[in-house]
Amino acid sequence: MKSLLVTLILLASPCAFSQTIDSIQLEEVILITPKKELNLKQAKPLASIDDYLEQSGIITMIKRGGYAWEPVINSMATERTLVTIEGMHVFGACTDKMDPITSYVEVSNLAEASITSGQHGSTYGSTIGGAVNLVRNRTGFGSKGWKTTLSSGFETNASQKIFGAAVNYSQENFFMDTDVMSRDSENYTAGNNIEVPYSQFSKLNLSATSGLRLGNNKVVEASVIYDKATDVGYPALPMDVSLAEAIITSVTYEVKPSSRLVSNWESKIYYNQVTHIMDDTQRENVAIHMDMPGKTKTFGGYSVATGKSGKHNFKINLNAYYNISDAEMTMYPDNPDENLMFMLTWPDVRTLFSGIFIEESYALSPASTLRISGGTGYHNNTVASEFGLQSMRIFYPDMPKTKERLLKNLAATYSFNKVFSYSIGIGYGERAPSVSEGYGFYLFNSFDNFDYVGNPMLKNEKSIEGSISVGYKKEKIAAKISSSYFHIIDYIIGMPDPQMLPMTIGANGVKLYTSLPYASIFNANAEAAYKISPRFTTKLQLQYNIGNDNGNENLPFISPFSYNAALAYQKSDFSAEVQLHGNNAQRNFAPSYGEDATPAYAIVNFNSGYLFRIGSYRLHSKVGIDNMLDAYYSTFGDWNNIPRQGRNFYLNFIFQN
Helix, strand or coil, rough: HHHHHHHHHCCCCCCCCCCCCCCCCCCCECCCCCCCCCCCCEEEECCCCCHHCCCCCCEEEEEEECCEEEEEEEEHHHEEEEEEECCCCCCCCCCCCCCCCCHHHHHHHHEEEEEEEEHCCCCCCCCCCEEEEECCCCCCCCCEEEEEEEEHHHEEHHHHEEEEEEEEECCCCCEEEEEEEEEEEEEEEEEEEEEECCCCEEEEEEEEEEEEEEECCEEEEEEEEEEEEECCCHCCCCCEEEEEEEEEEEEEEEEEECCCCEHHHHHHEEEEEHHHHHEEECCCCCCCCCEEEEEEEEEEEEEEEEEECCEEEEEEEEEEEEEEEEEEEEEECCCCCCCCCEEEEEEEEEEEEEEEEEEEEEEECCCCCEEEHHHHHHHHECCCCCHHHHHHCCCCCCCCCEEEEEEEEEEEEECCCCCCCEEEEEEEEEEEHHHHHHHHHEECCCCCCCEEEECCCCCCEEEEEEEEEEEEEEECCEEEEEEEEEEEEEEEEEEEEECCCCCCCCCCCEEEEEEEEEEEEEEEEEEEEEECCCEEEEEEEEEEEEECCCCCECCCCCCCEEEEEEECCCCCCCEEEEEEECCCCCCCHHHHHCCEEECCCEEEEEEEEEEEEEEEEEEEEEEEEECCCCCCCCCCCCCHCCCCCCCEEEEEEECCC
């Protein structure tokens, strides 16, 4: 154990920790595409957005295959967190969560991911665990003219091929950014060259943003994202995906008022549509063939004003959205004379949300700040389908067609920043049940092998949270320890109902969503960075998480103790690094939720890169090896214990004028 700790301290990587730890920050920013310089610090610049998000100290991933991982913030999955694209709400159309919002964007058109823990993440809506806001990359105004970027990558494991191109143009009063990226991957292999079937995918992403300056202080901007994934395999699930498609559009109007009080006022309207079709036609030994299409449509907007008065900095955000979620399932018996079976798994649920969020930061001194935020939101669910409403009333005869809720949040944090830094915060927040939790109709969960039925009568889930951080920074060393605790009241979870019969062949039974009296989650994260010399840097990250319900039973998908460490070398335009990543054995698993023990693992990665400069042209090259020792392993976050990828050689090229 002592030798392991020594090894951990000696290793570190800028890839593992893109955020700085030079001060206590309430918002963590992961840089994806820096505006002025190609990102030399990334081990794999053309990695998926999922790989980038895993660098965060508070994010882990649930993996159901080689594509579209589900982000978990502070040990809480997507029902309890909020993911937005520049403040826009986008809702996945898959009842099995095969299409998290992060799957509809690409690293080539994103500048950063802003990650906020707990209630300070309630700027654009209600959350319990925190929020991620994905920010687009912009050329901006200026006499820069035309700029072109070409990118290409190849990975030996799964023979993944990556191609991308971007064309940008800017002048004093106009700019335009266009981008395209495609990925094509075959089945990957786990350690010991064991193929993982149904793990292939193909993806195409198109993005365009343009801005027009209307005067000295007014800008209008329009943007669109089109993303299409086909032939997506999910080895951990009983079905694959033939199509996952999204179109995300917005128009933004920004003003910098001449007022001394308001420094910036931004308003946006947006529309997006997501289509998702599950498919089992490529699977062998299917008990009964099913079609499971889903679709969501979202209309929304916000208006946010920021300003400063003396020692006061404030932000006020008015936001609203209207979402339509509709999913169905058709079963086709082997006997053509038998009738088809049809269900509305999401019965055309209409959700209206409107809210206000206010945040105030007050400078108590040059080194200390008090940040207070609060908000309230009106939440309304309506079941628009009469057939779906009557189906739900089989279980809830008195269920109303419409359910109204009022959601509240409040948070306060005191922070002190000098050579020695610290912060302490408290918060209270509420959330409404998700569409699946409230209105899902016989949704099969392959993790615990139960069908799930929603409960529209659930109470709002409420959370009381506390957080503390301590940091230290000098010339060559920086360190930070942070922790958070969430006491979640009326914790929503599925519980078995022995009186109900499952719909899915071979299922263990039916679980109804219900509310436990409470559950608690504790997270701790430690980071350290040390500059050994002008060329060598070492960093270390340690994480510990634990979660229990009111009966002291373990909660699912809580990471065991984990570590990330590496040693980085940088000389002029050349870089190299070696990384160590690992988890302890998962002993605090939740068998009642379908979990089992997973063994400890440790993997070693290596990469090196060089930036070639030819006049005004630049070629950024990166080569590396993931899982150098070809370890066969599975983690706590791998659905049904699917194994992770084995040894993988990769090559990334980015050319830019």
